[in-house]
Amino acid sequence: MSADPEPDAASGPPRLAANLKALARSARLMTVLTSEGELSRLVVDSLRELTAGYSANLFLARDAGLTLVAGAGEYRAGSAPVGRRLQLGEGIVGTAARRGVSIAVAETRADPRFVSEATLPLTRAELAVPVQQHGQVLGVIDIEYAEPHVFDPAEVEALETLADQLAVAIENARLYDLQRALYEISAASQRPGSPEELCATIHAIVARLMDAPNLSIALVEGDGIRFPYATGPVDLPPPRRKRYRGLTEYVLRTNTAQHVSTERLAELVRTGEVEPRARRLTAWLGVPLSTGGEPFGVLAVQTYREGGQYGEREREILGFVSHEVAVAVERKRAEETLRQSEALYRTLVDNLRDGVVLVQGDRFVFANESFARMLGLSSRDLVGQEAASFVAPEESEQVVERYRRSQAGEFEPREQELRLLHSDGETRIEAGVSVATVQYRDGFASLGTVRDLRERRRAEAERSRMRGQLQSIIDAMPSVIVAVDLAGAVTAWNVQAELMTGTTAAAALGRPLEQLMPWLGAHMENVRTALDTGEPSKERLVRSNADGVRYLEVVSYPLGREPADGAVVRIDDVTERVRMDRMMSEAEKMMAVGGIAAGIAHEINNPLGGIMQGAQNVLRRFSPDLPRNLEAAREAGTELAAIRSYAERRQLFEMLEEIRAAGQRAAGIVSDMLRFARPSDLRSAPADLASLADRMVALAAADFDLKKRYDFRRIEIVRDYAPDLPSVPCIATDIELVVLNLIKNAAQALHAGWPASPRIRITTRREPSWAVLEVDDNGPGMDERTCARAFEPFFSTKSPGEGTGLGLSVSRFIVVDLHGGEMGVVSSPGAGARFTLRLPLAGRPA
Amino acid sequence: MSGPRVLVVDDDAAVRHTLEAFLLDEGFEVDTAASGEEALDRLACQPTEVAVVDIRLPGMNGNELIQLAHRRYPGLRFLVYTGATEYALPSGLLEAGLQPEHLLHKPLFDMTVMSRAIVALAEPRPRGSS
Numbered sequence: 016m017s018a019d020p021e022p023d024a025a026s027g028p029p030r031l032a033a034n035l036k037a038l039a040r041s042a043r044l045m046t047v048l049t050s051e052g053e054l055s056r057l058v059v060d061s062l063r064e065l066t067a068g069y070s071a072n073l074f075l076a077r078d079a080g081l082t083l084v085a086g087a088g089e090y091r092a093g094s095a096p097v098g099r100r101l102q103l104g105e106g107i108v109g110t111a112a113r114r115g116v117s118i119a120v121a122e123t124r125a126d127p128r129f130v131s132e133a134t135l136p137l138t139r140a141e142l143a144v145p146v147q148q149h150g151q152v153l154g155v156i157d158i159e160y161a162e163p164h165v166f167d168p169a170e171v172e173a174l175e176t177l178a179d180q181l182a183v184a185i186e187n188a189r190l191y192d193l194q195r196a197l198y199e200i201s202a203a204s205q206r207p208g209s210p211e212e213l214c215a216t217i218h219a220i221v222a223r224l225m226d227a228p229n230l231s232i233a234l235v236e237g238d239g240i241r242f243p244y245a246t247g248p249v250d251l252p253p254p255r256r257k258r259y260r261g262l263t264e265y266v267l268r269t270n271t272a273q274h275v276s277t278e279r280l281a282e283l284v285r286t287g288e289v290e291p292r293a294r295r296l297t298a299w300l301g302v303p304l305s306t307g308g309e310p311f312g313v314l315a316v317q318t319y320r321e322g323g324q325y326g327e328r329e330r331e332i333l334g335f336v337s338h339e340v341a342v343a344v345e346r347k348r349a350e351e352t353l354r355q356s357e358a359l360y361r362t363l364v365d366n367l368r369d370g371v372v373l374v375q376g377d378r379f380v381f382a383n384e385s386f387a388r389m390l391g392l393s394s395r396d397l398v399g400q401e402a403a404s405f406v407a408p409e410e411s412e413q414v415v416e417r418y419r420r421s422q423a424g425e426f427e428p429r430e431q432e433l434r435l436l437h438s439d440g441e442t443r444i445e446a447g448v449s450v451a452t453v454q455y456r457d458g459f460a461s462l463g464t465v466r467d468l469r470e471r472r473r474a475e476a477e478r479s480r481m482r483g484q485l486q487s488i489i490d491a492m493p494s495v496i497v498a499v500d501l502a503g504a505v506t507a508w509n510v511q512a513e514l515m516t517g518t519t520a521a522a523a524l525g526r527p528l529e530q531l532m533p534w535l536g537a538h539m540e541n542v543r544t545a546l547d548t549g550e551p552s553k554e555r556l557v558r559s560n561a562d563g564v565r566y567l568e569v570v571s572y573p574l575g576r577e578p579a580d581g582a583v584v585r586i587d588d589v590t591e592r593v594r595m596d597r598m599m600s601e602a603e604k605m606m607a608v609g610g611i612a613a614g615i616a617h618e619i620n621n622p623l624g625g626i627m628q629g630a631q632n633v634l635r636r637f638s639p640d641l642p643r644n645l646e647a648a649r650e651a652g653t654e655l656a657a658i659r660s661y662a663e664r665r666q667l668f669e670m671l672e673e674i675r676a677a678g679q680r681a682a683g684i685v686s687d688m689l690r691f692a693r694p695s696d697l698r699s700a701p702a703d704l705a706s707l708a709d710r711m712v713a714l715a716a717a718d719f720d721l722k723k724r725y726d727f728r729r730i731e732i733v734r735d736y737a738p739d740l741p742s743v744p745c746i747a748t749d750i751e752l753v754v755l756n757l758i759k760n761a762a763q764a765l766h767a768g769w770p771a772s773p774r775i776r777i778t779t780r781r782e783p784s785w786a787v788l789e790v791d792d793n794g795p796g797m798d799e800r801t802c803a804r805a806f807e808p809f810f811s812t813k814s815p816g817e818g819t820g821l822g823l824s825v826s827r828f829i830v831v832d833l834h835g836g837e838m839g840v841v842s843s844p845g846a847g848a849r850f851t852l853r854l855p856l857a858g859r860p861a
Numbered sequence: 862m863s864g865p866r867v868l869v870v871d872d873d874a875a876v877r878h879t880l881e882a883f884l885l886d887e888g889f890e891v892d893t894a895a896s897g898e899e900a901l902d903r904l905a906c907q908p909t910e911v912a913v914v915d916i917r918l919p920g921m922n923g924n925e926l927i928q929l930a931h932r933r934y935p936g937l938r939f940l941v942y943t944g945a946t947e948y949a950l951p952s953g954l955l956e957a958g959l960q961p962e963h964l965l966h967k968p969l970f971d972m973t974v975m976s977r978a979i980v981a982l983a984e985p986r987p988r989g990s991s
Contacts, residue, residue: 616944616945617917617943617944617945618944619944620943620944620945620966620967620968621871621873621875621876621944621967622873622875623944623967623968624873624875624876624879624944624967624968624969625873625874625875625876625878625879625968626875626968627968627969627970628875628876628879628880628883628968628969628972629875629879631879631883631971631972632879632882632883632886635883635886636886641886643886675970678968678970679968679970682967682968686966
């Protein structure tokens, strides 16, 4: 080929020379056309016009063969059969391509290499000029003539020159296409979008450059291969697979592009480089993906078209593309990693219970969802807002000042409490805020963690309310209730405990119980036992103080599940109960004794009768009133007066009176005891309390007069009888005994105290269902303790010999047990005593 | 002059003797018996105005004695003098003319209570009352 594009006009026919000049212009024009398609059309149109041929065609080397890309001329079908394929060596065109030399056939009928083209049946002569660059055949220019044609060597040489020009132009156009493709890939990889979208774009671009129905991207991932993209009509890999000796691994292993044809695959399988494939392979081209280091994946294309093959050009193209893909995949990977990492931090920060905010230049540059929720907003709404506008207005000045001070580097406590303002503009949120100064975007910012304290406050309030309620409950208990922890220190102390010890709860809490109630003494051991074993213990303590003996019941219960975490000690003053129990047991004893006594009462009363009657007789026989006494004295040689004088000197009368009185007391005891044993079904009869009381006053007066002990007449008897009081059903003799007893007691009390004007008032009155009788005196009265014990059997304030102590207990028994009534006393020292008995007007209830 | 005749029936010698002595001093005619049976013998020998009867007696008891004696001697009056505090007059004795005030319990502090009761019983009753 000539280096000079200008053909020698003088050496050829003038028409040709002129045409060649035009051709040269066209060739020059080619160099500025950058599209292979445009270029092809320009070439064939020019050739058709400038040569004598009836058809001009351009074949380009594709996939190890030739493809008709453009044609101009008189085709039978009307247009060129673009896409028509020829193998190398097939026909005149294939032969020219294979040999790399121009072939001019003047008479095709005479040339066995000629292959008739159906759409060009008129062909009689043909000229095929290879388009070559650096010894590589890029395509073939083909001119067909309808008449046998004698080729001028200059004509052939001119076309060869044009072919050289075309080769450069094609090369340029291809490079341009490739560059454009690379640019598009690079641009696509920088556009936002999923890696799959990017791969699809790359696939479309690559398919424009070569025959690549299948394109896949394989990435090494752990011990497997992932295929984030694999598209094509058939033979697609799974999204992920284990590694094996496949073509992808072969490329990775060799870190070089591999072009695998059917034959090459057979060879690789034979040498053990790859495992046999299930599917037949036509042509496969794989290039490693790497950004400089170890390959991390493979970009592969594959075709199934019969005779399909990849050549050096495809390898080069894919090599260029692979670099862009590697960069794009890396970038996407980095973006993905960043996105995931960002999502992780976002998830962490948004799911913190506490609010997290970053404030810079007085505004939020970040706020997590927890913080936004506190304010009733979403975190997006907060960014850019002024931080101070979410502080309760009443505190904002103070908070801003603190913020200013901390920004100014002055010391401010890291932890602060403040009230935030909810986005509703009303609700205040108590928050605990902890602030740290951090570096952010070339400056300092305040990183705050914000805790909503309302929940804690509510819980505290609830706890405090519960504590209060618990305290109210234990304060409402009539018992002393004290709780201790494992160390014995007081953890609860109720009002009763305060009253008993005089120590307030505030003073008692936390102190050892032993110190506060030293008299618990040995019981502290029981408290410890309750703590250790989890078993409750109960003990009765006797405590003496100025008020007398008190009985205390102390019960210790373990608190909590095993092991106990404390104990509660309950202390009850059971003095009254103990006394009642004793009374009851005494009364029961009396009943039992009474049962026996009834049998022997007769036996006792008889000798008592003998004693008392004997004593009375003796006294009477000293009396000068009996004439027989005077007679007997004289008969005895003396005078009664002398005998009486002797007896007085020797106090015989007193002694005899004492015998009688002692006998009477003994009889009284027997009588009292027997009342307990008396059957309760004694018939009761209506009785008038007023007249009954009168009779008893008279009897008491007689009794006292007789004994000459008290001057009963000095006692003023005030009767205050209700006129409307009906008769009340009762056992009259019993009630007489009770009333007599009360009158005697009153008289004795008056005698003991002896006020200036002693008085006993007897009152009767009617209450709705009761007949009431009261006996009160203005004597010395009783203290509380005596009052409380007044009805106990054998309790007496009288000196021994004066009372048995049975009187009031028997009275109470008669009134309460036999009559279903009530009996009580009201008294205080110096204020007399008033005994009240109530009898049911309806009689004793069944 | 002698007062009404009184029979004291009591198995307790001390009681019996001291009552006898007292009633004698009071001017009554007094017989004594230690049992119901003996009392019936005495009543058969002597016309008697008032009998003072203990209830617990060997042999027949005081209740039986009173009922029996009442049938034999309708004019005879009775006082019950017993050491049994739970004692209440049975209906048979109410028929014999005994009233609650005719029941005296041992021991008596003052026997003049009894002498007054005897005097009251021995007084001639209005005609037709028995």
